[in-house]
Amino acid sequence: MAKKIILSGNRPTGRLHWGNYTGALENWVRLQDDYDCYFMVADWHVLTTALDKAKDIRANTREMILDWLGAGLDPERSVLFIQSEIKEHAELYLLFCMLISMGRLERNPTFKEQVRDLNLAGEISFGHLGYPVLQAADILAYRADAVPVGEDQLPHLELTREIARRFNHHFGAILPEPEGLVTKFGRFPGTDGKRMSKSLGNTVDLAAEPDEIRSTLKTAFTDPQRLRRNDPGNPDVCAIYTYYQKFMPQEAELTATECRSAERGCVDCKQRLADGVIEVLAPLRERRARFAADPATVDDIVAAGCDRAREKARETMDLIHDTMQIG
16 A cells, blocks of 8 residues: 655754754654655745745755754655745645635634734735645645644644645545644743743754753753752643653653652753753764765755655646646
8 A cells, every 4th residue: 555645844944943853853753654755844934924034044944954864854765855946836825825715814823823923913914824825735735644733733734624625626526635643742842931932042952062952951941939959849840851751751750759859959950851862862963963064965865855746746736737627
């Protein structure tokens, strides 16, 4: 049997952080064994909310792809490509725009959150409002059966499923309704306890060197009620404990017990975590460094991935042209 297809991607904003890794990238690496994987650099999507960042996209794309390769994405098993290199996405986006109403897009809860968080009231572009339609084109250009996502992206995925249903109803059943594959660590805390995000300045880079990891963790959020070394702590509200659960699960239970009993202080807890995380992530840093030292190989990987993605997207567009009797 042919493997099912998955499509996912990231906006190229530079180096990836622990939240990107636990929320998506680590899961992608596992999925390579069971699916035909298409992983996309979503460079057009950057422009929907950050038009002023266009000049940084190419450099940020390179940094992100290095993180992908360092984390274990295998170009022999996965298609790594750049969205803007596959023009079929734009054509499919245009066609899908005819299938969705403005009101439906305006009701999208994730869109409402972005308008609020980015303070965009009165300055919303058509491209930003239509972002989920472009995302639907990204996914359905490859007739993906599933999409690994964080829980915050589920409303967008539901809109993709809705567009697929509408297309199939009007023109014929050729597009799947992709399922969401939600990761366990969909919302990963930053060093301040809030969701890890570059915009909040609370991240730790996946490629961070050991000294940087140690210094960053020294100031990371712990139980605010634990004022003295001998006070018992509550690991359930501590970002450091979440990092243990993710990167050093074999020590998580003992860490929680010693925190609650005040047997272990926060300084010691952070030092142990730093030692463990540095060891766990060492293979990723080393693999990334090897690719960074060989830019020609990285260029070849991306070019080959774009060729493979383009071939699949053209196949889909041929089906769509025949079904709609246009083009």
